[in-house]
Amino acid sequence: MKNAVGRDIPDFLLENGKEVYQGKNYMDGKYMQKVGPRTRRYETPQESKLVDTIADALRQCGAKDGMTFSFHHHLRDGDFVVNMVMKAAIDELGLKDLTIAASSLGSAHDPIADYIEQGKVIGIQTSGIRGRMGQVVSEGKLKTPAIIRSHGGRPRAIEAGEVHIDIAFVGASTSDCVGNSRGIGGKSNCGALGYAMTDAKYADHVVVITDCLVDFPNMPASIEAIDVDAVVVVDSIGNPKKIASAAARISQNPRELMMAEDVVKVIASTPYFKDGFSFQTGAGGPSLAANLFLEKYIDERGIKMGWAIGGITRPMVELLKKGKVGKVIDVQDFDLDAVNSINQTPNHFEMSASQYANPANKGAFVNKLDFVVLAALEIDTGFNVNVLTGSDGVLRGAPGGHPDTAAGSKVCVIVTPLVRGRMATVCEHVVTVTTPGDCVDVLVTDYGIAVNPLRPDLIECLDKAGIPHVTIESLKEKAYSIVGRPDDVQFEDKVVAILEARDGTILDVVRQIKPFTL
Amino acid sequence: MIKRPKPERFRLRRTMMFMNAQRPGLIKDAYIYGSDSIMLDLEDAVAENQKDAARFSLYHALTTIDYGSTEVIVRINGLDTPHWQEDIRVCVAGGADGIRIAKCESADNVKTIDAALTEAEKEFGVEVGRTLIIAALESPKGILNAYEICCASERLFGVAISGGDFRRCMQTKFDPSGIDMLAARGQMLLAARAAGIQCFDTVFTDLDDDEGFEAELRQIKAMGFDGKSIINPKQIRPVHELLAPTQKEVQQAEAMVNAFREAAAAGIGVFTVNGKMVDVAHIPGAERTLKLAKACGMYEGDLV
Numbered sequence: 001m002k003n004a005v006g007r008d009i010p011d012f013l014l015e016n017g018k019e020v021y022q023g024k025n026y027m028d029g030k031y032m033q034k035v036g037p038r039t040r041r042y043e044t045p046q047e048s049k050l051v052d053t054i055a056d057a058l059r060q061c062g063a064k065d066g067m068t069f070s071f072h073h074h075l076r077d078g079d080f081v082v083n084m085v086m087k088a089a090i091d092e093l094g095l096k097d098l099t100i101a102a103s104s105l106g107s108a109h110d111p112i113a114d115y116i117e118q119g120k121v122i123g124i125q126t127s128g129i130r131g132r133m134g135q136v137v138s139e140g141k142l143k144t145p146a147i148i149r150s151h152g153g154r155p156r157a158i159e160a161g162e163v164h165i166d167i168a169f170v171g172a173s174t175s176d177c178v179g180n181s182r183g184i185g186g187k188s189n190c191g192a193l194g195y196a197m198t199d200a201k202y203a204d205h206v207v208v209i210t211d212c213l214v215d216f217p218n219m220p221a222s223i224e225a226i227d228v229d230a231v232v233v234v235d236s237i238g239n240p241k242k243i244a245s246a247a248a249r250i251s252q253n254p255r256e257l258m259m260a261e262d263v264v265k266v267i268a269s270t271p272y273f274k275d276g277f278s279f280q281t282g283a284g285g286p287s288l289a290a291n292l293f294l295e296k297y298i299d300e301r302g303i304k305m306g307w308a309i310g311g312i313t314r315p316m317v318e319l320l321k322k323g324k325v326g327k328v329i330d331v332q333d334f335d336l337d338a339v340n341s342i343n344q345t346p347n348h349f350e351m352s353a354s355q356y357a358n359p360a361n362k363g364a365f366v367n368k369l370d371f372v373v374l375a376a377l378e379i380d381t382g383f384n385v386n387v388l389t390g391s392d393g394v395l396r397g398a399p400g401g402h403p404d405t406a407a408g409s410k411v412c413v414i415v416t417p418l419v420r421g422r423m424a425t426v427c428e429h430v431v432t433v434t435t436p437g438d439c440v441d442v443l444v445t446d447y448g449i450a451v452n453p454l455r456p457d458l459i460e461c462l463d464k465a466g467i468p469h470v471t472i473e474s475l476k477e478k479a480y481s482i483v484g485r486p487d488d489v490q491f492e493d494k495v496v497a498i499l500e501a502r503d504g505t506i507l508d509v510v511r512q513i514k515p516f517t518l
Numbered sequence: 519m520i521k522r523p524k525p526e527r528f529r530l531r532r533t534m535m536f537m538n539a540q541r542p543g544l545i546k547d548a549y550i551y552g553s554d555s556i557m558l559d560l561e562d563a564v565a566e567n568q569k570d571a572a573r574f575s576l577y578h579a580l581t582t583i584d585y586g587s588t589e590v591i592v593r594i595n596g597l598d599t600p601h602w603q604e605d606i607r608v609c610v611a612g613g614a615d616g617i618r619i620a621k622c623e624s625a626d627n628v629k630t631i632d633a634a635l636t637e638a639e640k641e642f643g644v645e646v647g648r649t650l651i652i653a654a655l656e657s658p659k660g661i662l663n664a665y666e667i668c669c670a671s672e673r674l675f676g677v678a679i680s681g682g683d684f685r686r687c688m689q690t691k692f693d694p695s696g697i698d699m700l701a702a703r704g705q706m707l708l709a710a711r712a713a714g715i716q717c718f719d720t721v722f723t724d725l726d727d728d729e730g731f732e733a734e735l736r737q738i739k740a741m742g743f744d745g746k747s748i749i750n751p752k753q754i755r756p757v758h759e760l761l762a763p764t765q766k767e768v769q770q771a772e773a774m775v776n777a778f779r780e781a782a783a784a785g786i787g788v789f790t791v792n793g794k795m796v797d798v799a800h801i802p803g804a805e806r807t808l809k810l811a812k813a814c815g816m817y818e819g820d821l822v
Binding site for chain 2: 254447482
C-alpha cells in the first residue's frame with residue numbers, strides 16, 4: 001500500500017494494526033495502552049548486587065534463546081558494552097535467536113555482523129546502523145527485517161510493548177554496588193544517560209555494566225537502583241577518546257560558514273526568533289557553526305534563547321555559561337565540554353529520550369521546539385530527507401532525533417551542500433525516506449535556499465527580509481547539471497529493514513541490495 | 519561549452535577574490551560566495567613546473583562552469599617569463615572576461631598585452647576587443663608611470679596595487695596606519711581617476727585580524743577606491759558592507775536624481791535638495807551611489 005510520502009509498503013508488514021504513514025500528527029488524540037515489565041522482587045535486604053561477570057549476570061536474569069537485549073549508545077563509537085554482552089551470551093552461554101534493541105549502533109559494533117551471519121542474532125532494532133552490520137543487513141543476512149526507529153519512536157515503541165526488552169544492559173561511567181548509575185565521575189565519561197532511562201523502566205531485567213564502582217549512593221543517579229537487578233564491574237566500558245570527542249573546532253571552511261550564516265538569517269527572519277525562543281542543532285560542521293552566528297544575531301536583537309535541547313556540544317555550553325540561553329536540557333553529550341557541564345553548570349539538565357522526543361507522551365520537548373537545524377544525506381523535491389541509506393542503497397546512517405525534531409518544531413531547517421563529491425544531495429527521489437517532507441520547512445545549500453511550498457508564511461518571512469530563495473526543483477536541476485543524473489539504485493525484493501515514522505506507522509522499507517553489474 | 523556574455527568594462531567590482539587556477543575544488547563554484555569578480559591565478563600560486571597543468575584546469579573551468587554574473591579574470595604570468603603568451607591564448611580561447619597583468623611598469627607593457635590579446639582573439643574567432651585588462655602596479659616604477667599605464671588601452675578597466683611586492687621594493691612593511699602605502703595608493707588613485715578608470719586596493723593577508731581589515735577598508739573607502747582584492751570568502755561580506763553607502767547617502771542620492779530629472783524637464787539647471795545645492799555635476803556621483811546601493815540590496819527603485 002502506498003503511504004503519504006508515496007512509498008509502497010508491502011502488505012505482509014501491515015499486520016496487527018500496523019499502518020502506513022498517513023501524514024504528520026496522524027495519531028494525535030488516540031489512546032495507547034502502556035505495558036508494564038515483569039520484574040523480580042528484592043525484599044530481603046542485600047548489601048550489593050555485584051556479580052563477577054557478564055555471563056553471571058545473564059544467568060541471574062534468566063537469559064535464554066530468543067530474548068531481546070537492549071543497549072544505549074551514549075558510549076558512541078567508543079562502546080565496548082554491546083560486543084562484550086553479545087560475546088558472553090553467544091560464545092559463553094551458547095544462546096541464539098537473539099534480538100538487539102539498541103538506541104543506536106555504529107562501526108564499533110562490527111563484530112556483531114559475524115553473529116548475524118551465523119544466525120545467532122536474528123533481529124536488530126535501532127536508530128543507527130553502520131559499518132559491517134549495515135552491510136550484512138543490506139545483503140539480506142539478518143533473519144528478520146531490522147526495525148529502524150527515531151529517538152522518539154523508540155521509547156514510544158517500548159512503552160507500547162511493540163518491543164519487549166528482556167534484559168537491558170546499561171553501560172555506566174559510574175555505578176554504586178546496587179546500580180545507581182551516572183554518565184560522569186569515572187574514567188569513561190559520557191555525560192547524559194537519557195537513552196537508557198526508558199529501557200531501565202520497561203525492561204524485565206536491568207544489568208548495569210561499569211568500569212568505575214563508586215561509594216553508595218551515587219547521586220544524582222540517571223539510572224536508579226530501584227530498577228537494577230545486577231551490577232558488573234569490567235576493566236573498561238569503552239574507549240574514552242571515541243566516547244566524547246575533544247571539542248570540535250568551529251569550521252573554518254568558507255562553504256560551511258556561508259551556509260551556517262544563511263541558516264541563521266532564515267531563522268532570524270521568522271516571527272519565532274524572539275526573546276525566549278528554543279533551538280536544537282546537530283554536531284555537523286554547518287550546524288555547529290550556526291551557533292556562532294546565532295550568538296551574533298541574539299546580541300544584535302538584544303534577546304536571549306529560552307532553552308536548547310538535543311545532543312549538546314561546546315558552543316551551546318558556552319552560550320549557557322554566558323547567560324545567552326536560559327536552560328539546556330540534554331539527552332546526550334557529544335563532546336567533553338558538554339560531558340563536564342551536565343548537572344554541573346547551573347541550568348544544564350538531563351532528560352530521558354522519552355521526555356526529549358516521544359510523540360506519544362504528553363509533553364515531549366521536541367513538540368515545544370521553535371527551531372531545529374539538521375543535516376541530510378539526501379533531500380528530494382518533496383522535501384523528504386534520507387539520513388539512513390547511502391547512494392549505494394546500503395544502511396549507513398541513523399534517523400536519530402531528525403524525524404522527531406523536524407515534526408515537532410515550528411521551523412525545521414535542513415543544511416547540506418548541494419553535491420558531495422559526485423553525489424547530488426538534492427535529488428528527485430531519496431533512496432529511503434527517513435524524515436517525511438511535510439515536516440521539513442527550509443533547505444539551505446551552498447547554491448541557494450528553498451522553502452517548502454507548504455510554508456507560505458516562511459516564504460513571506462524570507463521575502464520581507466530580502467533573503468533570496470529558489471525552488472527546490474531548480475536546486476535539484478543545478479545539482480544534476482554539475483554531477484549528472486544518477487540511475488536508480490537497484491534492489492532485490494526482500495525487505496531488510498523497516499523504517500518506522502515517529503508515530504509507529506511505516507514510512508519506508510529498505511530492500512536487499514543487488515550486486516552491481518554493468 | 520559555456521558562452522559568457524560580452525564583459526562590461528565599467529561594472530561593479532567591490533571584491534576580486536584570488537584563487538589558484540590549478541585547484542579544482544576552489545574554482546569549480548567560486549561564484550557561490552558572491553564576490554563581484556574572481557581572479558584565477560596562473561602566476562604566483564602556481565609552481566613553475568605546473569604552469570601547463572594549471573592552464574588545462576583553467577581552460578576546462580572556463581568552458582564548463584557557468585560563473586553567471588560573477589566576473590572571471592585571470593592573472594597571467596609576467597612579461598619577463600616564458601609563459602605569458604600561452605596564458606593569453608588560453609584565456610581568450612576559454613572566454614575569460616579579462617586578464618590581469620602582473621608587475622606592470624609602463625604603457626608599453628599594456629600595449630604588448632593588448633596586441634597579444636588582439637592576435638589571440640583573431641586566432642580563436644573572438645570579437646576583437648572583447649577581453650578586458652586590469653594592470654597590477656607592484657613597483658615604484660609602476661606607480662610613477664601610473665597615468666601613462668591608465669591611458670594605455672581601451673581594454674583597460676582599472677589598475678590595482680599589489681602590496682607585497684611594492685612594500686618589498688620600498689623597503690617597508692605592512693603598517694596598520696596605512697602610511698606604508700599612502701603615497702602609492704594616492705598616486706595610483708589620482709592617475710586612475712584622471713584617466714577615468716577604476717582603482718583597486720591590495721589584499722589584506724591576516725585573516726584573523728578583523729579589526730585591522732575593517733580599519734584598512736575604512737581608509738580605502740575614504741580615499742575613493744572602487745574595490746579590493748581578497749583572498750578568502752570570509753572577506754567578502756566586510757568589504758561589501760563597508761564599501762556600501764549609508765542609508766542617508768542613498769536617500770540623498772535618490773532625492774538628488776529625482777530632483778535633477780524634474781528640474782531638467784522644467785529647464786532648471788541648479789536647484790537645492792535638503793538644503794544642498796545640486797547641479798548636473800553631482801548627478802553621476804549620485805547615480806553611482808544608487809547603483810552601489812542597488813548591488814548591496816539597499817535600493818530597489820528604478821532610477822538606475
